[in-house]
Amino acid sequence: MVFQLVLSFVFAASLWLVWRRYRQQAVGRLIALLWTLGALGGFVLAWYPDTATMVAHLVGIGRGADLVVYLGIVLLFVLVFQLHVSHVRLERQLTKLVRKEALRDL
Amino acid sequence: MKVIAVMPAYKEKSRIVAAILGVRPLVDQIVVVDDGSEDGTAEEALQTGVTVVVHAVNRGQGAALKTGTEAALKLGADIVVHIDSDGQQDPQAIPALVAPICEGNEDVVFGSRFLGVASEGMPLMRRIVLFLGKLFSHVVLGIPRKMTDPQSGLRAMSAGAARAIDFRQDRMAHCSEILRLVTRSDLRWMEIPVRVSYTEATLAKGNQTSDAFTIVWNLFLGFFQ
Numbered sequence: 447m448v449f450q451l452v453l454s455f456v457f458a459a460s461l462w463l464v465w466r467r468y469r470q471q472a473v474g475r476l477i478a479l480l481w482t483l484g485a486l487g488g489f490v491l492a493w494y495p496d497t498a499t500m501v502a503h504l505v506g507i508g509r510g511a512d513l514v515v516y517l518g519i520v521l522l523f524v525l526v527f528q529l530h531v532s533h534v535r536l537e538r539q540l541t542k543l544v545r546k547e548a549l550r551d552l
Numbered sequence: 553m554k555v556i557a558v559m560p561a562y563k564e565k566s567r568i569v570a571a572i573l574g575v576r577p578l579v580d581q582i583v584v585v586d587d588g589s590e591d592g593t594a595e596e597a598l599q600t601g602v603t604v605v606v607h608a609v610n611r612g613q614g615a616a617l618k619t620g621t622e623a624a625l626k627l628g629a630d631i632v633v634h635i636d637s638d639g640q641q642d643p644q645a646i647p648a649l650v651a652p653i654c655e656g657n658e659d660v661v662f663g664s665r666f667l668g669v670a671s672e673g674m675p676l677m678r679r680i681v682l683f684l685g686k687l688f689s690h691v692v693l694g695i696p697r698k699m700t701d702p703q704s705g706l707r708a709m710s711a712g713a714a715r716a717i718d719f720r721q722d723r724m725a726h727c728s729e730i731l732r733l734v735t736r737s738d739l740r741w742m743e744i745p746v747r748v749s750y751t752e753a754t755l756a757k758g759n760q761t762s763d764a765f766t767i768v769w770n771l772f773l774g775f776f777q
Contacts, residue, residue: 534773541615541722548585548605548619552626 453492457485553654555579556629558620560613561637562587565596571639572600578646579633583623585616614719614726621714633708641706645746649708652742659713659739663706663746673750681764693732703727706746713739724763725770
């Protein structure tokens with residue numbers, strides 16, 4: 447029961463935070479909706495763990511816990527890749543700035 | 553026609569002056585881009601009287617070449633030549649690189665290490681990596697098979713071509729990117745043989761075999777920009 451309560455608190459806090467950020471226009475509607483979907487999914491899984499097993503069976507995976515781990519790994523890959531791409535984008539912006547400065551007196 | 557050579561330089565204090573003196577008689581003007589060196593490369597280059605622009609921090613060879621190209625265009629170049637600052641590439645190839653553009657036959661001319669003029673001291677591993685790079689360029693990037701040297705850094709281009717080729721790879725992947733942009737455009741291009749001399753010092757500082765993976769990764773990331 448403690449585990450479910452802690453997770454519920456975490457999901458509720460993340461929902462409150464993401465919609466606050468949305469109101470502040472720090473994140474877009476799509477990201478906010480995806481977060482909401484993830485948090486609600488997590489909430490359901492925390493209180494009804496058998497749901498994960500049911501979904502896992504539907505996609506040919508034996509246990510619900512395995513499904514959660516696989517999805518977590520995929521999600522982490524996507525997030526790391528996104529971070530990498532945004533890092534490259536920042537690097538290019540830095541290059542533009544450095545170039546502008548280098549050519550200023552020419 | 554005004555020919556301006558762009559020489560990107562990073563920590564080349566000991567070689568930059570010799571490299572400039574080798575190139576100077578063959579072009580109208582030189583732009584050295586000091587790519588954030590902290591060893592006095594820019595000061596050495598300035599003593600020769602060439603134009604020097606300085607990157608405040610190191611941004612990579614591709615970024616330095618782009619900065620130099622923009623500088624050359626600002627200075628009224630009709631033809632822009634890209635050549636390294638370590639003296640590895642033979643500057644005597646410049647007249648042959650520039651001639652087809654002056655005659656109006658080509659827009660971009662690439663120097664190739666694999667058109668009959670043997671490179672001095674090229675390690676076997678470098679040859680293997682370049683062969684694999686050529687295969688990758690053809691299969692993945694769609695660069696025509698007739699391109700013999702997809703990683704050559706010695707090239708000349710008309711001002712129009714220099715404006716049209718909007719390369720964005722800051723580091724080593726710019727060679728492949730430039731080839732891809734040129735061969736997929738309407739620009740006319742050709743290769744000519746050039747001589748490259750590898751020394752222990754230039755090999756130690758230049759591209760390593762493992763850099764091939766970085767180039768492939770950066771090109772991959774480039775598709776998501």
